[in-house]
Every structure is written in structure tokens, then in C-alpha cells.
Amino acid sequence: TQGQVITCKAAVAWEPNKPLVIEDVQVAPPQAGEVRIQILFTALCHTDAYTWSGKDPEGLFPCILGHEAAGIVESVGEGVTEVQPGDHVIPCYQAECKECKFCKSGKTNLCGKVRGATGVGVMMTDRKSRFSVNGTPIYHFMGTSTFSQYTVVHDVSVAKIDLKAPLDKVCLLGCGVPTGLGAVWNTAKVEPGSIVAVFGLGTVGLAVAEGAKAAGASRVIGVDIDSKKFDVAKNFGVTEFVNPKEHDKPIQQVIVDLTDGGVDYSFECIGNVSVMRSALECCHKGWGTSVIVGVAASGQEISTRPFQLVTGRVWKGTAFGGFKSRSQVPWLVEKYMKKEIKVDEYITHNLALEEINKAFDLMHEGGCLRCVLKD
Numbered sequence: 434t435q436g437q438v439i440t441c442k443a444a445v446a447w448e449p450n451k452p453l454v455i456e457d458v459q460v461a462p463p464q465a466g467e468v469r470i471q472i473l474f475t476a477l478c479h480t481d482a483y484t485w486s487g488k489d490p491e492g493l494f495p496c497i498l499g500h501e502a503a504g505i506v507e508s509v510g511e512g513v514t515e516v517q518p519g520d521h522v523i524p525c526y527q528a529e530c531k532e533c534k535f536c537k538s539g540k541t542n543l544c545g546k547v548r549g550a551t552g553v554g555v556m557m558t559d560r561k562s563r564f565s566v567n568g569t570p571i572y573h574f575m576g577t578s579t580f581s582q583y584t585v586v587h588d589v590s591v592a593k594i595d596l597k598a599p600l601d602k603v604c605l606l607g608c609g610v611p612t613g614l615g616a617v618w619n620t621a622k623v624e625p626g627s628i629v630a631v632f633g634l635g636t637v638g639l640a641v642a643e644g645a646k647a648a649g650a651s652r653v654i655g656v657d658i659d660s661k662k663f664d665v666a667k668n669f670g671v672t673e674f675v676n677p678k679e680h681d682k683p684i685q686q687v688i689v690d691l692t693d694g695g696v697d698y699s700f701e702c703i704g705n706v707s708v709m710r711s712a713l714e715c716c717h718k719g720w721g722t723s724v725i726v727g728v729a730a731s732g733q734e735i736s737t738r739p740f741q742l743v744t745g746r747v748w749k750g751t752a753f754g755g756f757k758s759r760s761q762v763p764w765l766v767e768k769y770m771k772k773e774i775k776v777d778e779y780i781t782h783n784l785a786l787e788e789i790n791k792a793f794d795l796m797h798e799g800g801c802l803r804c805v806l807k808d
């Protein structure tokens with residue numbers, strides 16, 4: 434297949450909110466600096482649903498969504514040296530070129546090399562898509578497009594992992610689990626004994642809880658409007674549960690009262706700007722830090738009284754938990770293999786790629802954390 438167009442199955446989002454359609458998609462060979470990957474397993478993340486909904490200002494249609502996956506390199510373009518056919522890989526929507534201003538800064542995991550192309554659904558070299566259906570180009574998404582049996586990504590967006598790692602599990606290390614763990618370990622740098630609040634107990638929020646427990650937090654307060662989440666959340670390190678619907682007072686006040694003045698760290702893992710405000714305002718005066726993890730819709734803005742910051746609260750955000758993707762995803766895979774981090778526990782459902790619309794329906798039901806699709 435090397436050097437040839439591959440025809441395979443992919444789930445195409447033709448229009449916002451319209452059911453995805455399984456199509457025969459043509460996938461062009463990788464050009465210079467590109468890698469074609471056979472995707473074996475992909476999970477769904479809330480961000481896929483967000484872009485599909487039409488609320489993402491970077492959302493382009495028709496496109497192939499998906500960014501949490503694992504597969505095997507099928508072929509590589511000219512000049513690609515770090516991976517070869519047969520390598521097991523995790524596509525990384527947050528690239529790492531190790532050469533750009535961002536990568537060399539030592540201050541961020543964001544990378545500037547291909548972001549200009551991945552944000553507009555094309556590849557860097559010729560600003561074109563490698564996907565088409567009967568001649569109609571289909572946009573890439575987040576530089577990954579994993580809802581396809583084959584995808585083409587930039588070489589700076591591929592993490593090579595241990596051949597022994599089970600791809601049907603470690604696909605989750607492409608987004609949600611690292612995001613939550615890294616928000617705690619890299620972005621907030623939670624210290625032992627800290628009191629933590631986590632808003633939203635989906636996969637990202639539960640990974641925050643897991644990371645906080647590992648960091649030695651003394652209390653992890655889970656906040657969700659779905660009380661059924663608490664039973665599960667206990668297994669990930671949540672020690673107390675608060676449902677905003679069961680209180681008349683604003684939720685920030687409830688938490689401040691529970692914690693003698695507020696939490697040391699809070700994390701918003703929903704994408705709701707009014708919850709982001711609560712998450713900041715439940716932080717302790719003088720030092721409490723709130724990390725925004727959730728992705729909010731186009732046009733949404735955050736607000737608070739500046740006095741909240743003047744009096745020492747800190748507002749931060751994180752992308753992929755601050756992890757440097759190509760360098761650290763393989764390390765996360767090893768940590769999973771040594772049973773130092775959970776992954777299997779986040780997988781509540783398994784379906785086939787053809788059943789992707791059902792998988793999106795499941796996502797909006799309380800009982801689903803991650804649904805892994807076999808591509």
C-alpha cells in the first residue's frame with residue numbers, strides 16, 4: 434500500500450449535528466514530514482462532540498473527527514526519521530517539534546510548528562487535505578482525524594510507544610487521562626496535604642481526582658449535577674461529593690464553608706463559563722489556584738470580580754495537561770504498564786466504528802466515561 438491511495442472506512446461529519454456517515458474514504462499517501470497510520474482503536478472525547486455540535490470556531494465541515502486513538506504506522510513520507518512502518522503509535526493533537534519558540538521555551542507544552550495547519554483542517558506542506566470521498570476533500574480535525582481506519586498526520590504529532598502496550602487501552606492516553614493527570618501534576622503542581630475541588634466527573638475530572646490522590650491531596654471534593662457519578666468517583670480518589678442542585682447557596686459558597694475559607698486548587702472539567710467562575714471563587718484567599726480544563730463554546734467569556742485576583746487567587750488553563758506529547762506519552766504508557774496509573778477503569782463501553790453514532794448517544798448518558806471503537 435506504500436505510496437498508494439488507500440480506500441477505507443471512516444466516519445464523516447458532513448454537517449454540524451447531523452449523524453456521522455460511514456463512508457469509503459480515499460486516504461492519500463503521506464508527503465514529506467507526514468506519517469500514514471492504521472488506526473486500530475479510537476475513543477470519543479467530549480471535545481469531538483463539541484466540534485460536531487458546530488460550537489467550535491475552528492470546526493470545519495465536512496471533516497473526520499477523533500483525536501484519542503492508537504494504531505500502527507503504515508508508511509512514512511520523505512524525511513521522516515523518528516518512526517517507521519510497523520511502529521505502534523499514539524497520534525498527538527498537541528504536537529511537539531522540539532525546535533520552535535514554544536518547544537524551546539521550557540515554559541509550555543504548546544508547539545507552533547503545525548498549529549496553523551491543524552487549526553484549519555489541512556496538512557502543512559501543500560495546505561491540502563489527504564482525505565477525500567469521490568473527489569470531495571474532507572477536512573482533517575486537530576491534526577489527528579482518528580475516526581478513520583487510516584489517517585495522515587504530521588511527524589511532529591506522533592508518539593512512538595512500547596510494542597507490548599495494548600492499543601485497545603492505551604488509546605485513552607491520547608487525550609482525556611493525561612489531560613486530567615497533567616492538570617494536577619504539571620499545571621497546578623498540587624502539593625501533599627492540599628484540598629482540591631474538581632468540577633465535572635467525566636473522564637477528565639476523574640483523572641484530575643486520580644492525579645490529586647497520587648499527589649497526596651488530603652481532600653478531593655467532586656462536584657457534579659449527576660449524583661450517580663459519586664459511586665464511580667470514589668474509586669478514582671474523590672473523597673466528598675457536592676451536587677449543586679441540592680443547595681440553595683451558590684456552589685462556591687458551599688465549598689468555602691466546607692473548607693474553612695476555600696480550596697487550595699480547583700479544576701473546571703466541563704466547559705461551562707459560569708462553573709469556571711464558581712471554580713475560581715471557591716479557592717482560598719491569598720493562594721488558591723483554579724485551572725480551566727473544559728472547552729467553552731464560541732462566543733462564551735469568563736468573568737469574575739478582579740478583586741478575586743487582587744486578593745491572591747490565580748486563574749490558569751491547561752492543554753493536554755501540560756504534557757509534552759512525543760516525549761511524555763511513551764512515559765505515560767510505561768506508567769500504565771507498571772500499573773502506576775489507571776486506564777482500563779475509564780473504559781465503560783466498546784463498540785465498532787460503524788456504531789459511532791450510538792457511541793455519541795452514550796456519551797450524553799451518565800453511565801459512560803470512555804467508549805472505545807474498534808476501527
Ligand code: NAD
Nearest residue numbers: 479480633634635636637657658702703704727728752753
Ligand atoms: P464528560 O462529558 O465526560 O464530563 C463532563 C461532566 O460534567 C459530566 O459528568 C457532567 O455530568 C458534568 N457536568 C455538566 N454540567 C455540569 C455543571 N453545570 N456542574 C457540574 N457538573 C456538570 O467530558 P470529558 O470528556 O471528561 O471532558 C470534560 C471537558 O474537558 C470538556 O469540555 C472537554 O472538551 C474538555 N477537554 C479539555 C482538554 C484540554 O486539553 N484542555 C482535554 C480533554 C477534554
Ligand code: AHE
Nearest residue numbers: 478480489490491527608728731752753
Ligand atoms: N478549537 C477550540 C479550542 C479547542 C481546545 O481548546 N482544545 C484543547 C484540547 S481539547 C482536547 O479534548 C487544546 O489543546 N487547545 C490548545 C490548542 O492549541 O488547540 C476553539 O475554541 O477554538
Ligand code: ZN
Nearest residue numbers: 478480608609
Ligand atoms: Zn479530547
